[in-house]
Amino acid sequence: MTLRILAFGIAKEILGSTSTLVELHAGATVKELRILLEKQYPRLQKLASFMIAVNNEYASSDHVLQPGNEIAIIPPVSGG
């Protein structure tokens, strides 16, 4: 399945774009997405941490991704 991944803050700079498309097998989890992203964009590994949000909620690493999900890379937040 093809998933569109949104990027914000420093992740946007690392990807060089506000979003990117990735290819994963059906039933892939957040953990598999993270591994793929870290491989494609090694600078993500240098971050203090990053989370994946699915449909506007933080998702755990065993969360199963579905086509059409709104998926985003959430680098360490710093609002306020």
Add this chain to the structure above:
Amino acid sequence: MTLRILAFGIAKEILGSTSTLVELHAGATVKELRILLEKQYPRLQKLASFMIAVNNEYASSDHVLQPGNEIAIIPPVSGG
């Protein structure tokens, strides 16, 4: 010595005036003033508490009063 005593809040209502004159011996303390006031105005004894301020500061009971001091009865405060 004659001392002028200021009264605020409920103390003003108890005294029926914003101030009163009392007569005490030279060298009298805050404690002696309190005893005199409570005798003259028994309703002061019904208060949760009251303090005496001398020259705009809370005074302890052994504080010695001087003629010309600015003396005030401070019933329980409730600002804010």
Add this chain to the structure above:
Amino acid sequence: MIDIVITEEILNIQQCINKVQSDDCGGIDVFIGTVRDNTKGKKVLRLEFEAYETMALIEMRKLAKNAVDKWSLKSVLIYHRTGILHVGDVPVIIAVAAAHRDAAFDACRYLIDTLKQTVPIWKKEIFEDGDIWVSAHP
């Protein structure tokens, strides 16, 4: 900066905040007291505030000084109204600016808690069937 005022005039919140803001502070905590429409379920018509003004100003300045020293604050402002206030009116504004927000929160809370315990200001609550000096009796 310490700014202490007792006034019969309406308190201007924006003006208070502008006074404490400074470019080297990262956070301002503001406490705004408001007159409630009831006390323990009993309808309040209005409040009357009275101050022993000279002493109240001295006591408030002491509190502010203590807070500045303890929490290394940039600015402390305490404005208190006197006279007749109605439901929704603002009797007190305390604004604290600090480099970091924890200090601002702790100091602001200390200031309002201590003000209520030590500053010679009194309020009378006026109900439909009488009035009462708050805290006067046990």
Add this chain to the structure above:
Amino acid sequence: MIDIVITEEILNIQQCINKVQSDDCGGIDVFIGTVRDNTKGKKVLRLEFEAYETMALIEMRKLAKNAVDKWSLKSVLIYHRTGILHVGDVPVIIAVAAAHRDAAFDACRYLIDTLKQTVPIWKKEIFEDGDIWVSAHP
């Protein structure tokens, strides 16, 4: 009442306070973030705030809901700016109204602390010799 806003416009403090005030509340605590002129002594030229807006609004509403439930608050308001902010500008206002002030203080502090930890908003500090996404790296 819960009022959550993300905007590029200047935040109006008086308006925020008017929104949370209610006649059955006795105290309002307001936290106002301000842009500091330095970070660890290094001169800050400006900040740039970016939000994942749909998710940030959802997360802020969750926090507000948690606070209302935990502290029985009357009103919670969280306004956050995005875009370019300069020294002295206000990126965030959190205002909490409660019947009693302890609840307002505790809730306001919880809200700003948790907002900084969980809400997907980012700030970039622009210095004279470069820029940095705050907290991005260990």
